[in-house]
Amino acid sequence: MIGRARPEQDDAEDQDRHMTRRLKKRVALVTGGSRGVGRGIAARLASEGAAVALTYHRNADAAVDAVADIESAGGAARSYPCAMTDSESIALLVDSVRGDMGQVDLFVSNAGHASRGRAVIDTEAAEYLELLQVHVLGPLELLRLVLPDLRQADRADIIVVSSVLTGQHAPNTAPYTIAKSGMEAAARVLAKEERQYGVRVNIVAPGLVATDMGERLVTAAHGSSISEVGSAFPFGRVAYPADIASAVAYLASAEGEYITGQRIEIDGGGQPNLFG
Template identity: 50%
Template sequence: MSAPAGRVALVTGAGRGIGRAIALRLAQDGADVAVNYRRDADAAAKVVAAIEAMGRRARAYPASVDSFDACAALVEAVAADFGAIDILVNNAGIASRGQSVADTDPGELERVVRTHALAPHYLSKLVIPWMRQRPRGDIVMISSVATLYHAANGAPYNMGKAAVEALAQTLAKEERVHGIRVNIVAPGLTVTDMGKRLAMATRGVADIHELDAQSPFGRVSTPEDVAAAVAFFVSADADYVTGQKINLHGGG
């Protein structure tokens, strides 16, 4: 798989979990990486240090991406520091509280949908002018296999992820003429802090790896599995690929 050498990637929510794995994989493949985070500055600094140890450029940027003004400042800062933005990975996310529609607080609904759907719209809008100046642009939305099932007691999360997939499909058609590819990676249960909490809440297990034996291929998915799918979408091997989705659930 051809590496994105010399390209600049902005990864949201990149201090931990899936975002961290994506940032490290893109750097491993040759990209310079802007590491966005919301609260954990120490975790983001460690990601930056790991990327710099690979010989790539990296910098951490605090921003809550559910604010358009914060997104605008983020993109402006990244473009000023790196001189370009070639890859955007909309990864930042939050969990909903697992309540029915009747019991969901309107404030929770707004926060979850804003983070999963409005933030990717804001950032895509803001990076497109930069990508149009480059030989190629890539936007990858991190969704969820939740959109395959729309399970009960998860409307805010289901709605947010369904909306970001709609955004991706629309944007792929709009920006193809400008050489920008837009694709979706939809993980299932993954070994992250959020995944561990979800496993405890929905499966009643104290350790997520208790689910390995009953999972496809004998293990729960890892952040590196998600990063590999993102790496494919932004590679030269996916030059003819846009508007596509990879469901990372092991065929389950």
Template identity: 45%
Template sequence: MAINYHSGKEGAEETLQAILQDGGTAKIYGASVADYAESSKMVKEVIRDFGHIDILVNNAGIASRGKAVADTDAAEVEKLLAVHAVGAHQLCAAVLPSMRTQERGDIVFISSVATANNSAKGAPYNMGKAAMEALALTLAKEERKHGIRVNIAAPGLVETDMGVRLSRSLTGNKELTDLRSLDENAPFGHVCQPIDVANVVLWFCSPGSAYVTGQRVQCDGGGAISSY
């Protein structure tokens, strides 16, 4: 398994050790998906080290600052689009030649319920994820003939560092530090955990979803049909 990181090297190393301790094979690669030269170099290194790429999970993401459109400059919009959409586009393009040589390939995009909710004061993030989903659905049509499935996992609020930052920007509560404080009012009694999203990704890449492509699974505990 190839683990990519940009600023979160510590988390990448923790993931690496967990995989190795479980008997797996893995290596970490530092690169910004928003930098075409870096991401292309990384893909070449992964193929050199592992021989091929059969699964790609596009999960790089950054939060917007939680400002209204009238108070947001173009630089912030461009920054989020570069990571969420353009970077994912470039990474897919670099990976496809290798993936097409395999009997089956899978590309999973980690999007967000933001594309369905389009919350106020989140335009750059909403736009980035919407563009990502457009890319995914287009790619699903283009790559089906090559045996490549392309799907979208769209979680709601997830207990991660980014989840905390996103919650702060959207709610204006700069003191929020622990998302578990929201458990009482969350579906099933807890805020979505990373493993909940990982399980959706795992299913997308499993034999059980061999006839599934171009689909979007919303992983938010049914938040779309109820109120947090």
């Protein structure tokens, strides 16, 4: 058992409770916002009043569904295709969001994917380069384009979605762990560089999350499902996307005004290491 599942009615009730409009008039750009953790973040930011631009790579239908869900709940959102490996795609994204929604003042770097689960001896350089491009170099290229907007904003935030794996150094995760660690390092540097412009930079590092990606990781590592391993986790469940979204919304709100350069782990206080 993961603990009590969240039926659709409970999700709607949660969203009603969170309609505090703490982020009214903010323009948020959430990469990888059509599915999983990114979708949860996009929905939460919109529920608090932000206009949300969410990106997707291949699954346009998932992006359409994510926008429709946000709009049906009274929020504002638009979706945009973007590949973190394509400079032209990144530049087009920034221009399109500016033209459609205005200047970005909240950037959530979430897009990414897992590595193939192989040992270092079996991992070729191409996989490292791909993960670095998707998790570090592409997001930083995008960030350089939106930083002028962030610096001009009355309130500006950069929030990087990382992983507890950067501290676990688990077997068979080297490309993913290295890439996530690289983006964490960049975020810590940015927090110091951009503080003079009033830009806050923070990191949220989830443990295992109940998403399609999380399900695939558990299946690959244990041949089981998230529901089967959840009882071994703190509080009897793995994390939900809403858990990560709550932390992101807090950091971007007035309540998080004096927080920058920090890393928050969202794993119930220490989760089992699934990878040995």
